[in-house]
Amino acid sequence: MNKNDHIIEVRDLVKRFGSFTANDHLNFTVSKGEIFGFLGANGAGKTTAIKILSGLSKPTSGVAIVAGFDVAKYPNKVKKNIGYMSQHFSLYDDMTVKENFRFYGGIFGLSRKSIREKTEYYLEKLKMQNFRNMLLKQIPLGWKQKLAFSVANIHEPAVVFLDEPTGGVDPITRRQFWELIYDSADKGTTVFVTTHYMDEAEYCERVSIMSEGRIEAIGSPGKLKEEFGVNTMDEVFVQIARTPLDPPIGGTDRGNSFKKQVN
Amino acid sequence: MLQIIFIIPVAQLLILAYAVTFEIKNVRFITIDHDRSTHSKKLINKFNGSAFFEYKGNAENYEEAEEMIISDKADQVLVIEPGFGKKLNTERTGSVQVITNAINGNAASLMSAYATSIIADYNREIIIEQNPVNFTGLPIDTKPSFWYNPELDYITYMVPGILVLLVTIIGMFLSGMNLVKEKEIGTIEQINVTPIKKYQFIAGKLIPFWVIANIDLAFGLVIAKLVFNIPIIGSLPLLFFVASIYLVVILSFGLLISTLTNTMQQSMFISWFFLVIFILMSGLFTPIESMPQWAQMIDTINPVAYFIKINRMIMLKGSGFMDFQREFWILIVYAIGMFIFSTMRYRKTA
Secondary structure: OOOOOEEEEEEEEEEEEOOEEEEEEEEEEEEOOOEEEEEEOOOOOHHHHHHHHOOOOOOOEEEEEEOOEEOOOOHHHHHHOEEEEOOOOOOOOOOEHHHHHHHHHHHOOOOHHHHHHHHHHHHHHOOOHHHOOOEHHHOOHHHHHHHHHHHHOOOOOOEEEEEOOOOOOOHHHHHHHHHHHHHHHHOOOEEEEEOOOHHHHHHOOEEEEEEOOEEEEEEOHHHHHHHHOOOOHHHHHHHHOOOOOOOOOOOHHHHHHHHHHHO | OHHHHHHHHHHHHHHHHHHOOOOOOOEEEEEEEOOOOHHHHHHHHHHHHOOOEEEEEEOOOHHHHHHHHHOOOOOEEEEEOOOHHHHHHHHOOOOEEEEEOOOOHHHHHHHHHHHHHHHHHHHHHHHHHHOOOOOOOOOOOOOOOOOOOOOOOHHHHHHHHHHHHHHHHHHHHHHHHHHHHHHHHOHHHHHHOOOOOHHHHHHHHHHHHHHHHHHHHHHHHHHHHHOOOOOOOOOHHHHHHHHHHHHHHHHHHHHHHHHHOOOHHHHHHHHHHHHHHHHHOOOOOOOHHHOOHHHHHHHOOOHHHHHHHHHHHHHHHOOOHHHHHHHHHHHHHHHHHHHHHHHHHOOOOO
8 A cells, every 4th residue: 555545435424313413424535654633522423433433333324444444344354453542541440551462462363472572562662661560540541541552553453543542631641642643653554533632633644623513624734724714723623613502503403413412 | 359259158158058047946935824733834844845945934814925926025825724734634635725926927837836746745645644554656657757958957958059149149240240340431442443253252251250150169169068067969070060051141141231231230230130030039948849830930041940959959969960951951052042142232333
């Protein structure tokens, strides 16, 4: 694959829950090795889209191809080729750092030797060699997030999905976290990341901004700022992502959808 | 947690084995002795001398006796009519009345049987006393012989059943809570985006608890032997083999519940619902054969009943595989069915 190959390809993706449309005809592509920021206000439909792309949930209609496989048809093949880190902390608190690596490495069918090497590699990179036998619950949040990212990369996935990976993390650790993201993108892993921090949006090569289930803008941060005639991504975001609390435009239906979203 | 897993079964075994008994001891017994003769004194002494009865004194009349029963100071009243001793001497007949508090029907019939047997014993003494030469014994002589539990020890009967209970409770709760706990803390989401196969995940959840429950069973057996001196006549490997199959049923059952629920509270509630029904209908306390037909029908899907039956057969009677084949194959089908069902119910989607 060269840089122009699309590792994620989404065509007319729709996801409905009853009468509520969470994803309304999404269309976009992400290239191999790209850092793609997937932005939007709370409840805009980002998590729903990530769940579909990672094979957790089936689309109502449309096609999503991730790492060469249709997510609706071959969810398990997709899962083999992706890493995932959710906004809920996802490592096991009652296992040690080493055990978490071994556990997830084992699930992806890595050999003992390769798990050991990977564990050492990441611990060294994170400068956490002394933490290897510590229980996860004894480790501060920011460090845990870096570990979670490393574990999500242990099987060298084609794409790694990060759902608000830096929520609640201090600015310094966030910066370190983004260094990890760049490292992994340099090695050819595509990074698909959602965030609410607009400074992080600037770090992405391209971003899309969702509002009420639709992608309203897509492009590099520089291009978007130019398009909207503003100086920061923050302003771009505010212009696009009307909060659902704004008075409904299309009658009561939107109000109802908002209630469902919140629930 | 590990300590709890081992302390709880020991506590259960020690408490339940002693506490869950239908034997009646220390029946609090009073008299209304209208006679006050040597005969009536002798009869009362016979009661007093029995290990089952605890003499609580004489009441003057029915009202006083009833008062004692109502205030729960007495369980049984022996009423001796006036002139009882005199009539025995002259007319060779006399009557007494035994009044038993029958709120607990089971206990009442036992108490009544005890009292009747003591009176029968006294009857026999009187016959011998009055007619020492001609008495050659009663025409039919019964010699009871109690097999498999010669001392009629209730603990011997209960402990094999309680052993089943403790692996059941441990197995059902550990498995029932575990998966749903992952749902609550969110780790299940991470598992669901990995290519792990559903049966691998369920097996991964099942095997550790299967090992723990088997160790618990071994632990319980040691205590049964050392503390209660319960005979283990049958084959231990056979016992563990059946236990292993049974545990797949129980653990899969627990896992099935936790695939169907979203919180530990729901899982706990449903586990309890099934456990209480399974245990009360398991034949641990009351024989399944004396349950109504519909209840016996329900019991055909009660795994606890099957294993209690098999466990008692192996431990107390030394039964072999052929003796409980039917129950065994039912457990096998149950185990396979439950494992497949819980695997199917586990959804790797969000």
